[in-house]
Amino acid sequence: MSDSTETLTVDLRDIHKQFYGVKANEGVNFQLRPGEVHALLGENGAGKSTLCSILAGLYRPDAGEMIIEGEPVVFKSPKDALAAGIGMVYQHFRLVPNLTVAENLALGHHNLGVMVDQKDLQRDATQLGERYGLPVDPTARIWQLSVGEQQRVEILKLLYRDAKVLILDEPTAVLTPQESQSLFSTMRQLTDEGRSVIFVSHKLHEVKQVSDRVSVMRQGQMVGEIDTADAEPKDLARMMVGRDLELPTRAEDDSTGQPMLVVRDLRVPGDRGLESVKGVSFEVRSGEVVGVAGVSGNGQRELAYGLVGLRRPTSGSVTLDGVDVTEENVLEHIRQGLAYIPQNRLGMGLSPGLTTEDNLGLKAFREAPYSKGRQLVPAAFKSRGKDLIEQYDIRGVVPGLPIRLLSGGNLQKALLAREVEMQPKILIARSPTRGLDVGATEAVRNSILRERSRGTGVLLMSEDLDELLALSDRLIVLYEGEIVGELTARMATAERLGLLMAGQRDEVAP
Amino acid sequence: MTVRRIIVEPRGLASLRLTLTVPLLSVLAALIIGGIFLWITGDNPLTVYGHMVDAAFGSSRGVSETLISATPLILTGLAAAIAFKMLVWNIGAEGQFLLGAIVAAGIAIAMGDGVPAVLAIPVVIMAGAIGGALWAAVSAVPRVYLGTNEIITTLMLNFIALNLMNYLIFGSNSPWRDPLVSTFPTGRPIPDGASLPRFFNRLDVGIFIAIAVAIFAWYLVNRTRWGFEVRVVGDSAETARYAGIQVPRKILGVFLISGAFAGLAGALFVAGPVGALDPRSLDLGLGFTGIIVAALARLNALAVIPVAILMGALNNAGPSLQSIGVPPEIVTMLQGAILIFAVGGEFFIANRLRRPELPPEVLAGEAAA
Amino acid sequence: MRTGNLRRFIALLLALAMVAAACGSDEGTETTEAGGETGGDPMKVAFVHVSPVADKGWSWAHDQGAQYLAANMDVDITTLEAIPEGSDSQRVFEDLAAAGNELIFGTSFGYMEPMLAAAANFPDVTFMHATGFMSSDNMGNYFGAAEEGRYLTGIAAGAATQTNLIGYVAAFPIPEVLRGINAFTLGVQEVNPDAEVQVVWTSTWFDPPLESTAAQSLLDANADVIAMHQDSAAPGQAAEAAGAKWVGYNTDMTEFAETAWLTAPVWDWGPFYLTTAQQVADGSWQSEAYYGNMADGMVDIAPFGPSVSDETRATIEERKAQIIDGSFSVFPDPIVDQDGTSRELGDIFGMDYFVEGVIGSPTG
Known part of the structure; x- marks a missing residue:
């Protein structure tokens, strides 16, 4: 693998790139060998996407050399890069929604698209898809496809042009765990044929699983390159963040607290009137984290809506700290001490166009100090907002500007700050770290554990098994609207959860 | 894969300076374009603009007439602004204005001459507001509880209101019609006791009421709990529900208040400068112009006041421009050009154009996933 | 008749067409100066019409009368067209009076009350209203059989x-x-x-x-x-x-x-307009309700x-x-x-x- 006489597929030397004074790449060196999966790791804004875009011909470097297969090159456009065998799948796909899969493959390749025989195209597409484990219907139009399928089309597009180097920019961000696994096997197959893959990610376990080597970037610079086999997740995390992470530590289970949330035989309708939650019973006690595992779409959303008052259950009961709130509206749930972190941060948890200060007051604005009778106290929004922004380290806030300008991590910090500030008795969180980088993930998980130790009952709904296993005292698994298993933290393993999530009832009583 | 040369994207940070300068530049650009048209048609743009300013503000009569025209526009502008802020597409200010006028004139006529002004005027004004609100309710209630499209219902109700007014005056011997005039159907004059007192040429106290309502509306939206809830609903109904705000009730409230503002405009107009339910004086499209006023004021209740005055001035400058030989079509074009440029300017405040050289990392609001 | 604002803005979309229209209607809107070599300024006379004078109908007929007046007397005529009826028109009449017009004709019924109010504010100006029934010392009305x-x-x-x-x-x-x-x-x-x-x-x-x-x-x-x-x-x-x-x-x-x-049935307003203007010029004008007919030529076929x-x-x-x-x-x-x-x-x-x-x- 480290045969130094071998010609490097890609050799980037001392690449510099600035955007309006922001140094996105500063003297970056990057080497790609034939037949390897090379992970490019780094936090949001570390310069990964810039580097990839330079390699793919989208940007031109301010300085530095690009050597492909031993030849110095200058790419004027992505077309040049593609001609040299380098193609990229961007985070935002570049497909034409109204054209079919086959037509998208031909687009830009055959310049006279109309002259190409559709049948030939479709046959090529099918064959290519079968060969690389990327099944997709060549006659389907792009808008009819799921995000995962669209990504397959993007990859097929590159293979159709016989790209030797495939750059995948955070491809798993839009995929389910199963789809990710299948993508990884496709990547393996590509490298077996001698192609190379650059895999951009900030998820350590994926990098660990799929890559041969890892390059880590931080603040526009390359901070290290290492064989994956030698890389410890902890070390990679330190390289990315530039400091040691306080990994969440959960005090041992002593769940003898009061039941704060009691759910009995709860049934909640779905969007189309069919029952989505089909008779669910469980409790969350003071000071415990109950994890809810399940493949998305198995009733998690409806369960959460039913618990927080956003959707009226058809039967059953929800009791918050001894008060039956089944028939109550959202406001009554809030008054009973229920905090909720929805999956959709911007658009449900936060009002995108309002300021950060206004958003921080969104739950407490009905009372002092935010309002005085029917009047609002703008000064209170300002001063309370300032306190919370400092206390919860919410960065990037410009007073008076809408909250939607904040990064995902800071949005989540703001949302958590507001919910935790109300000193809830129950905290329900859905996928609270989805899409966040390691630093923000760490902050969010620590907040949840702090709530736990304060005595809050936490219901954590997530698709991230690592997160569930790391934080939960107990786990329940939802499958098609029913609880198919309940496990204590000690008994839970990823394998067991996986089986339950696939609908195989647990025979072992908890 | 195409690389577009110019990318349009939401602008994260619209600076205050930009927010202020863009509308001014829009008006300036409109004047320049209008000037080119004037020049083509053989008029000296500077003379024409000078004359417009002079007509609207150059004499005490000009100022009072401009304010008379601005009064209903402030209120119909507020009606549109408060509704649009909440994404309630009430484009029925026209009909609500007419209903306000009909109800106000009806009450005034029913009370007759005996009632003292201190009582009659508040009653007439309130009646107009209630009339407008009820007309809005005809669209609002089905919108909130059945999910009907309020754009269609409010628009249709505009026509119904117009035909109702025409029926009351042209088509029947209703109490609104003046029985003393047989030559041509006209509205029965509003009794003196219910007419708004004039204090400056033809200008009556309606302008103070309109300005007070604008301040009230601003306070309501920005300084009350109710207004905060309205702003949340307008920005994200989903978030509002999440935060325990009763969205249907808020929408209904805003809709009714919007209708009340428009109805109030109608009441002030019949009890003020018009003095009767006169279809020819009321069918001026003031409700529709209010939508334009609201758009130019960027839905800000206080900004509605100067914008309404500007629109009033533009409107009044028209006929007097004909005196110096400018075709009436040119004035219409100037008004339209200002609107188009203002809307265009809005686009540049909300978005920016960029070359595709910016990396995703640098952009505000990077999509992490 | 009058154009609503909405329609006005729709009309704007036809901007080019309107420029053409604007150029074409010049002769109707421009100040007409009849060639006279008399000393002193010609008398200023104004006409206010509800529709564009190019309508070939009611307003056009009145405008023909105004042109007849201009051809036979040294007057300075201002023509305002497409002026909506109703209370807003009072401003227009007052503007014209303030601009020095000595004689102002309003040719639509709906101008009656606004003109009466304007006449009260400008007692030295003569107002003439077509088709109505109200009058005052300085406002007369006229119509024909x-x-x-x-x-x-x-x-x-x-x-x-x-x-x-x-x-x-x-x-x-x-x-x-x-x-x-x-x-x-x-x-x-x-x-x-x-x-x-x-x-x-x-x-x-x-x-x-x-x-x-x-x-x-x-x-x-x-x-x-x-x-x-x-x-x-x-x-x-x-x-x-x-x-x-x-x-x-x-x-x-x-x-x-x-x-x-x-x-x-057609109108010929010209002779009446000329007579009225001459009366105002020599001071013999008296407020009256004039009803023209076929005998005096105001009405014809x-x-x-x-x-x-x-x-x-x-x-x-x-x-x-x-x-x-x-x-x-x-x-x-x-x-x-x-x-x-x-x-x-x-x-x-x-x-x-x-x-x-x-x-x-x-x-x-």
Whole structure:
């Protein structure tokens, strides 16, 4: 693998790139060998996407050399890069929604698209898809496809042009765990044929699983390159963040607290009137984290809506700290001490166009100090907002500007700050770290554990098994609207959860 | 894969300076374009603009007439602004204005001459507001509880209101019609006791009421709990529900208040400068112009006041421009050009154009996933 | 008539077309200076019209009168067109008065009360209002006996109809219009006692599509002649398309429907405008309600279309001569109304009934 006489597929030397004074790449060196999966790791804004875009011909470097297969090159456009065998799948796909899969493959390749025989195209597409484990219907139009399928089309597009180097920019961000696994096997197959893959990610376990080597970037610079086999997740995390992470530590289970949330035989309708939650019973006690595992779409959303008052259950009961709130509206749930972190941060948890200060007051604005009778106290929004922004380290806030300008991590910090500030008795969180980088993930998980130790009952709904296993005292698994298993933290393993999530009832009583 | 040369994207940070300068530049650009048209048609743009300013503000009569025209526009502008802020597409200010006028004139006529002004005027004004609100309710209630499209219902109700007014005056011997005039159907004059007192040429106290309502509306939206809830609903109904705000009730409230503002405009107009339910004086499209006023004021209740005055001035400058030989079509074009440029300017405040050289990392609001 | 704001902005989308229109309408809007070498400034006279003077209808007829005035007297004329009726127009009259106009004509009924208010504020300016009934020391009003022309055009229509049904597209059920319909019907029945006149109300003076629809509904009901009290030529174009005949109004509208054209009651305001301006100039003007007629030339009929027979022409010319010399009066007294009852003629300016032979309701 480290045969130094071998010609490097890609050799980037001392690449510099600035955007309006922001140094996105500063003297970056990057080497790609034939037949390897090379992970490019780094936090949001570390310069990964810039580097990839330079390699793919989208940007031109301010300085530095690009050597492909031993030849110095200058790419004027992505077309040049593609001609040299380098193609990229961007985070935002570049497909034409109204054209079919086959037509998208031909687009830009055959310049006279109309002259190409559709049948030939479709046959090529099918064959290519079968060969690389990327099944997709060549006659389907792009808008009819799921995000995962669209990504397959993007990859097929590159293979159709016989790209030797495939750059995948955070491809798993839009995929389910199963789809990710299948993508990884496709990547393996590509490298077996001698192609190379650059895999951009900030998820350590994926990098660990799929890559041969890892390059880590931080603040526009390359901070290290290492064989994956030698890389410890902890070390990679330190390289990315530039400091040691306080990994969440959960005090041992002593769940003898009061039941704060009691759910009995709860049934909640779905969007189309069919029952989505089909008779669910469980409790969350003071000071415990109950994890809810399940493949998305198995009733998690409806369960959460039913618990927080956003959707009226058809039967059953929800009791918050001894008060039956089944028939109550959202406001009554809030008054009973229920905090909720929805999956959709911007658009449900936060009002995108309002300021950060206004958003921080969104739950407490009905009372002092935010309002005085029917009047609002703008000064209170300002001063309370300032306190919370400092206390919860919410960065990037410009007073008076809408909250939607904040990064995902800071949005989540703001949302958590507001919910935790109300000193809830129950905290329900859905996928609270989805899409966040390691630093923000760490902050969010620590907040949840702090709530736990304060005595809050936490219901954590997530698709991230690592997160569930790391934080939960107990786990329940939802499958098609029913609880198919309940496990204590000690008994839970990823394998067991996986089986339950696939609908195989647990025979072992908890 | 195409690389577009110019990318349009939401602008994260619209600076205050930009927010202020863009509308001014829009008006300036409109004047320049209008000037080119004037020049083509053989008029000296500077003379024409000078004359417009002079007509609207150059004499005490000009100022009072401009304010008379601005009064209903402030209120119909507020009606549109408060509704649009909440994404309630009430484009029925026209009909609500007419209903306000009909109800106000009806009450005034029913009370007759005996009632003292201190009582009659508040009653007439309130009646107009209630009339407008009820007309809005005809669209609002089905919108909130059945999910009907309020754009269609409010628009249709505009026509119904117009035909109702025409029926009351042209088509029947209703109490609104003046029985003393047989030559041509006209509205029965509003009794003196219910007419708004004039204090400056033809200008009556309606302008103070309109300005007070604008301040009230601003306070309501920005300084009350109710207004905060309205702003949340307008920005994200989903978030509002999440935060325990009763969205249907808020929408209904805003809709009714919007209708009340428009109805109030109608009441002030019949009890003020018009003095009767006169279809020819009321069918001026003031409700529709209010939508334009609201758009130019960027839905800000206080900004509605100067914008309404500007629109009033533009409107009044028209006929007097004909005196110096400018075709009436040119004035219409100037008004339209200002609107188009203002809307265009809005686009540049909300978005920016960029070359595709910016990396995703640098952009505000990077999509992490 | 007036254009709504919404329509104004839609119109803006046709900006280029409007520039063309703006260029084309110059002669109507520009200050007209009649060549005079007298010392001192010419008298300033203003005209305010409800529709564009290019409408070839009511306002156009008045504008012809203004041009006649300009050609015969040293005056400085300002013409404002498309000025909405209603209270807003008071501002326009006051602006004109403040700008030094000594004589101001308002040519639409809806200007009456605003003009009266403006007249009170500018007692040194002479105001003249067409078609109304209010006046003051410095505001007079004027109108003409259109019924005389209506009667004569009724003769032409009565002679032309084969189906014995004549359609009448009418604006508003007010005395002025009822008077015209009744006079027209009496003229029809003079030559064709079996013919009837069916009325459709539009509630608008000027709305070409609506006028056209109204005419079409009458044609569909088997009418083969269309008459009208409207300001556009749309009913005539509908008649032409259906192969029917047409009696217009206001002006000679032959050009819009050459085959269908019979004739029309028309206005000649020029001599009256000249007399009024001269009176104001020499100080002899007195406020009065002037009612012009065929004898003084304010009312006439337009040239006949090709289908009007020589016999009919002769009948009409004979009646015309009798009207002018006073030996024939359009309305008999007593008069037979729609129900066949004989009644006193009464005040024709308050006429609120139909005569025998009219189909429709006189209250709209």
